[in-house]
Amino acid sequence: MAESRNSGRALVIASVMASTAMIAIEMTIVSTAMPQIATQLGGLDLYSWVFSSFLLAQTAMTVVFGKLADLFGRKPVMLVGIAIFLAGSLLAGFAWSMPAMIAFRLIQGIGAGAIQPVAMTIVGDLYPAHERGKVQGYLASVWAVSAVVGPVVGGFIIHALSWAWIFWMNVPIGLAATAGFIAFLHEKPGHQRPSIDIAGAALFTVAVAALMIALTDAGASAGRHALYACAVCAIASVLFVIQERRAAEPMISFALWSRRPIAATNASTLLSGMVLMGVTTFLPIYVQGVLQRSPVVAGMALTVMMVGWPVGATISARLFRRYNLRSILVVGSVFIPAGGVVFALMGVDSAPLTAALGSLVMGFGMGLSATAALVLIQELVEANQRGSATASNLFSRNLGSTLGATVFGAVFNFGLSHANQIGAVTPEQLRAALDASAQKLGAAADAGVRVALQQSLHLTFAGVLGVSIALFLLAMLVPSVVIRHKREVTTPVAH
Numbered sequence: 396m397a398e399s400r401n402s403g404r405a406l407v408i409a410s411v412m413a414s415t416a417m418i419a420i421e422m423t424i425v426s427t428a429m430p431q432i433a434t435q436l437g438g439l440d441l442y443s444w445v446f447s448s449f450l451l452a453q454t455a456m457t458v459v460f461g462k463l464a465d466l467f468g469r470k471p472v473m474l475v476g477i478a479i480f481l482a483g484s485l486l487a488g489f490a491w492s493m494p495a496m497i498a499f500r501l502i503q504g505i506g507a508g509a510i511q512p513v514a515m516t517i518v519g520d521l522y523p524a525h526e527r528g529k530v531q532g533y534l535a536s537v538w539a540v541s542a543v544v545g546p547v548v549g550g551f552i553i554h555a556l557s558w559a560w561i562f563w564m565n566v567p568i569g570l571a572a573t574a575g576f577i578a579f580l581h582e583k584p585g586h587q588r589p590s591i592d593i594a595g596a597a598l599f600t601v602a603v604a605a606l607m608i609a610l611t612d613a614g615a616s617a618g619r620h621a622l623y624a625c626a627v628c629a630i631a632s633v634l635f636v637i638q639e640r641r642a643a644e645p646m647i648s649f650a651l652w653s654r655r656p657i658a659a660t661n662a663s664t665l666l667s668g669m670v671l672m673g674v675t676t677f678l679p680i681y682v683q684g685v686l687q688r689s690p691v692v693a694g695m696a697l698t699v700m701m702v703g704w705p706v707g708a709t710i711s712a713r714l715f716r717r718y719n720l721r722s723i724l725v726v727g728s729v730f731i732p733a734g735g736v737v738f739a740l741m742g743v744d745s746a747p748l749t750a751a752l753g754s755l756v757m758g759f760g761m762g763l764s765a766t767a768a769l770v771l772i773q774e775l776v777e778a779n780q781r782g783s784a785t786a787s788n789l790f791s792r793n794l795g796s797t798l799g800a801t802v803f804g805a806v807f808n809f810g811l812s813h814a815n816q817i818g819a820v821t822p823e824q825l826r827a828a829l830d831a832s833a834q835k836l837g838a839a840a841d842a843g844v845r846v847a848l849q850q851s852l853h854l855t856f857a858g859v860l861g862v863s864i865a866l867f868l869l870a871m872l873v874p875s876v877v878i879r880h881k882r883e884v885t886t887p888v889a890h
Contacts, residue, residue: 403579404521408530410575411514412537414477417565417572418507419538421449423545424552428561431553436493447607448497452504453511454793455603459596460509461516461786462646465779466591468582469517472782474573476509481569488559512786517580519773519781525715527773531766532709539701546694595638595646602631603794610801648780652787656775659872660768661791663728666866667761668795670731673803673859674700674738674757677852678750681741685849688747696750700758707762720774721875723767728870730760732863738856743849764870765792771873799862806858810851 429445464472483502490496518530552560609624639645651657675697682693707727714723734757741749769788776784 406575406579407517407521408533410572410579411517412533413568413572413575414473414510415514415534416537416541417480417568418510419541420545420548421503421507421565423542424549424561426546426549428549428553428558432496432558432561433493435558436490436496444497445493445500448501449504449507450793450797451604451607452501453508454607454790454797455600456505456508457512457790457793458603458647458783458786459600461512461782461784461789462596463509463591464513464516464782464786466644469513469520469782470576470580470582472509473513473517473576473580476506476513477569477573477576478506479503480506480510481566482506484562484565484569487562512782512789515769515789516773516782516785519770519785520778524720524770524774527712527715527770529709529712531769532705532712532762535705535708535762535766539705542701543698592638592642592644592646595635595642598631598635598638599646602628602635605631606794607797610797648783651776651780651783654775655872656874657772657784657787659869660724660772661787663724663866663869663873664765664768664788665791665795665798666862666869667731667764668792669799669802669862670735670757670859670866671761671792672796672799673855673862674734674754676800677803677807677855678738678754680848681738681852681856682747682750685741685743685845685852686745686747686750687845692747696747697754699751700754700761703755703758703760704762704765707759707764708766709762711763711766715770719875720767720771721873724764724771724873725867725870727760727763727765727767728867730756730763732860732867733757734760735856735860735863739853739860741853741856743845803855803858807851807855810854811847 425445433445460472460476480503483499483504483506487496487499487503490499514534518527518534522530548564549561552558552564605624605628609621609628639647639649652661678697679693682688682696707730711723711727734753734755737749737753737756741753769785772784772788773781
């Protein structure tokens with residue numbers, strides 16, 4: 396009986412990994428293929444929105460689908476999420492223009508907003524905390540492999556096949572995951588009719604979408620769109636709070652989100668998302684523009700982080716039986732600013748191995764802390780709130796990534812516009828400095844741009860270090876949580 400249950404759990408986890416792989420590889424493979432796709436479709440001025448629309452929809456819908464998983468069960472919400480993601484993938488392959496591509500990527504993002512939190516919740520349902528970390532390590536490995544394989548597969552598809560297969564390759568993976576969930580994930584039927592807070596879900600989605608648009612447009616020269624979006628966000632947020640206080644089954648439980656362990660853990664996770672975005676965005680620029688190495692070397696320096704992450708997650712899992720979750724979270728949070736120190740101390744003569752070392756240390760710390768944070772939050776709540784709690788943690792990370800892109804982008808631009816050596820650096824000079832084959836600048840001017848770039852990135856990495864230290868301080872505020880080693884593992888009843 397136990398062997399049957401274990402084999403069933405393994406097949407469900409295989410389905411979880413397959414559904415997660417669709418999202419993970421989509422984020423890297425599309426980045427590789429989009430320049431060619433944009434060339435064919437036109438509308439280069441809308442290029443960034445192909446990525447922003449996906450992230451916007453995913454972030455806005457994560458909390459909504461997490462709540463729906465608590466109300467209706469994990470299985471139906473997961474199947475709906477996969478169906479939406481596959482529909483968006485099919486349509487994206489037939490996109491005839493950039494606006495159409497953006498719309499279909501938004502549909503994909505809605506599906507991803509269901510798949511990611513529900514997948515993590517299913518893991519929490521099937522495994523007790525002391526076993527769950529090992530599975531989280533498997534899922535971290537999926538992201539690591541996707542980070543390496545995605546660009547390679549994307550390059551192959553662009554050269555050998557139609558770019559549409561970038562999106563259509565999700566179909567067989569999604570169908571296999573769907574079959575696995577239908578066959579092996581069993582839930583007890585609920586006996587109560589859930590009350591759906593439709594107004595709350597709609598207002599929350601509008602508020603988060605407006606916030607994401609404001610953050611995305613914050614760096615634009617004419618900031619009018621960002622101001623309008625901020626106004627919409629403020630109005631929708633006020634209406635959302637009013638609605639949640641009167642709803643019988645609120646979309647967001649303020650009592651849940653405001654509990655000190657959950658609030659501190661999610662705040663730490665938000666800052667972790669900011670740090671991650673700061674490093675992944677600006678480390679390749681540093682290696683190429685300041686250290687004057689090839690894009691391949693820059694990519695390798697960053698990819699090392701994806702090696703450290705699953706290693707940290709796996710070690711975190713092994714420590715669950717011996718140490719409490721808070722201790723693991725705090726230790727992981729020490730490694731993140733340690734990696735930040737390496738980046739902040741880099742100079743024009745630093746070796747790429749130094750950048751790789753910083754990536755490895757920071758990735759290891761994030762693997763430790765992210766796994767402990769998620770399991771800690773899941774252990775703090777009952778099964779009928781686990782979907783909402785899991786979604787709150789993923790939402791915090793996604794929102795942190797968007798905040799990181801905005802904040803550190805502003806710091807970087809400020810540094811370039813106040814460079815000591817040559818004055819403000821123009822976009823043309825920056826592109827030339829990052830292009831190894833460009834001969835647009837003379838040696839003296841090129842050296843000046845290099846120094847200005849180093850100064851700006853030093854300021855940016857100092858900001859990353861500051862946020863990393865704040866992350867550690869927030870982790871220190873998280874109280875200890877005792878793991879229930881012998882908790883009965885069952886799939887919760889949808890109520």
